[in-house]
Amino acid sequence: MKFLVENNLSKLGKWLRFLGYDVEVLEGPINYKDLLRARDRVFITTSRRWEKTLKNLGIDYLVVPRHDWELQLSMVVKKFGLNGELKLNLCPYCGTELTPIRKEDFKDRIPTKAYETATDFTLCPSCGHIFWKGKHYERMVETIRKILKNL
Numbered sequence: 001m002k003f004l005v006e007n008n009l010s011k012l013g014k015w016l017r018f019l020g021y022d023v024e025v026l027e028g029p030i031n032y033k034d035l036l037r038a039r040d041r042v043f044i045t046t047s048r049r050w051e052k053t054l055k056n057l058g059i060d061y062l063v064v065p066r067h068d069w070e071l072q073l074s075m076v077v078k079k080f081g082l083n084g085e086l087k088l089n090l091c092p093y094c095g096t097e098l099t100p101i102r103k104e105d106f107k108d109r110i111p112t113k114a115y116e117t118a119t120d121f122t123l124c125p126s127c128g129h130i131f132w133k134g135k136h137y138e139r140m141v142e143t144i145r146k147i148l149k150n151l
């Protein structure tokens, strides 16, 4: 399942990418051109104004409340029966598939603490970000568990 999210839902988009889902974030306001181009994606929006148009275009969509990204994520997971497992295989910033790396090869770009204690280092070949499983990973697991528990 692939998603297109409105540009005020980038945090939701990031979390859907953590779960391994293909997400495109709208760069500007909602418009026909982007909606038609991304017809094969489910559109997640906070706006009811486009509902009729979306129905007419036959685009699958979900309206979520503004601001509360945890609620947004739980709604999307529930509505589409998503797998709530943290895959961490996609770059949260640009959605590109991450490549596993040896930390030794990128020592100058990894903070010392992370270098010594973290695991599973990956690189985004597109935007160049480096990721690893460190302390924040435990928090992410906890967050997703909390969200899924409330479904």
Ligand SMILES: [Zn+2]
Pocket: 091, 092, 093, 094, 095, 096, 124, 125, 126, 127, 128, 129
């Ligand atoms: Zn990237």
